[in-house]
Amino acid sequence: xxxxxxxxxxxxxxxxxxxxxxxxxxxxxxxxxxxxxxxxxxxxxxxxxxxxxxxxxxxxxxxxxxxxxxxxxxxxxxxxxxxxxxxxxxxxxxxxxxxxxxxxxxxxxxxx
Amino acid sequence: xxxxxxxxxxxxxxxxxxxxxxxxxxxxxxxxxxxxxxxxxxxxxxxxxxxxxxxxxxxxxxxxxxxxxxxxxxxxxxxxxxxxxxxxxxxxxxxxxxxxxxxxxxxxx
Numbered sequence: 001x002x003x004x005x006x007x008x009x010x011x012x013x014x015x016x017x018x019x020x021x022x023x024x025x026x027x028x029x030x031x032x033x034x035x036x037x038x039x040x041x042x043x044x045x046x047x048x049x050x051x052x053x054x055x056x057x058x059x060x061x062x063x064x065x066x067x068x069x070x071x072x073x074x075x076x077x078x079x080x081x082x083x084x085x086x087x088x089x090x091x092x093x094x095x096x097x098x099x100x101x102x103x104x105x106x107x108x109x110x111x112x
Numbered sequence: 113x114x115x116x117x118x119x120x121x122x123x124x125x126x127x128x129x130x131x132x133x134x135x136x137x138x139x140x141x142x143x144x145x146x147x148x149x150x151x152x153x154x155x156x157x158x159x160x161x162x163x164x165x166x167x168x169x170x171x172x173x174x175x176x177x178x179x180x181x182x183x184x185x186x187x188x189x190x191x192x193x194x195x196x197x198x199x200x201x202x203x204x205x206x207x208x209x210x211x212x213x214x215x216x217x218x219x220x221x
Binding site: 003004033035040041042043044045048056058090092100101102103104105106 | 116146158213
């Protein structure tokens, strides 16, 4: 059984740029959620994808968008990057019927 | 609004001492409560959840609906328990988890 993997592990972008983060879900998991974790804070829910559709969203602006692919892998896209977008971005996968979420190692995004 | 509060940012105990990490929640409906742990240089992982009523690594957590609390306890702390602990609450309709800010537990030898 493979775990949740995220790429890249670290990334530096300039304010105003766009970024794409990637996540491969745990084998057999059909649901992927994304979280933003700012320094010293707990993870904050961005959105969730199930069967390639967004089915839940947190309090994040539309410039945060995502995709889920038929193999259940997922992307998080952030447009018009702001300095406050600097954070650890976590991906979590689970079965839609279950509630236990399995997390990846995260992507550390720095916006300068 | 859904909210999870962990009042202690840092908690230090000595090996063998009891430890209690506090968690209070404000959540509509009947949420499922979790404790996640992050050891140094490792990913966030589930420690336990209230519906399973398990004891994991000697930790237990009791859901008190009257006080809306889900405190994590261990009678005898070990050095390997040193980690960041997050309390979380989630509905079962979809996977949003609301996390507290986390408590860094340090167990001294």
